[in-house]
Amino acid sequence: MIKELIVVEGKNDTAAVKRAVDADTIETGGSAVDRRVIAKIALAAERRGVIILTDPDHAGERIRKIVSSKVPGCKHAFIPEQDATAKGDIGVENASPEAIRHALAHVHTEFEGAPVLIGMDDLIAAGLIGHPSAAERRMALGNILGIGYCNGKQLYKRLAIFRITPEEFGDALRQMNQGGHTL
Structure with missing residues (x-):
């Protein structure tokens, strides 16, 4: 089991992550990340740590920026666009279990300053x-x-x-x- 909670955009992303690894997720519910979700992520970061795994598109980058600006010390996992695209749709939910495992095995930690x-x-x-x-x-x-x-x-x-x-x-x-x- 992955110790950190994985921040994803929605239910389909959670399902894809759970097909790939044994982990808990927090769903942002899209790009309008509200204060309750940020509070949940901050608590998870304090207790277990968090890994942000969002879609490799503009909305995913927006979510990544919002969360990491409000919750310092996040880890980041990235799936290349070509590994997260199916039938013109870009998203974590389209990535293979192998691509998700690879991204989670190669996380990067933010260092302030x-x-x-x-x-x-x-x-x-x-x-x-x-x-x-x-x-x-x-x-x-x-x-x-x-x-x-x-x-x-x-x-x-x-x-x-x-x-x-x-x-x-x-x-x-x-x-x-x-x-x-x-x-």
């Missing part, structure tokens, strides 16, 4: 900002690092709050470039 190890200049030099294929490259890099897709500003922040080292960043760039995602 984390030092910046990778700068904006590094992101520009790597073609992750200001490059014609920057969005595609950020998606590939986010999938390799297990931190999800994000825009350039969010990538900069996630690299810091998840304490991605320059070595991890360099290894991920090499892997991405070898996979055909070159500058």
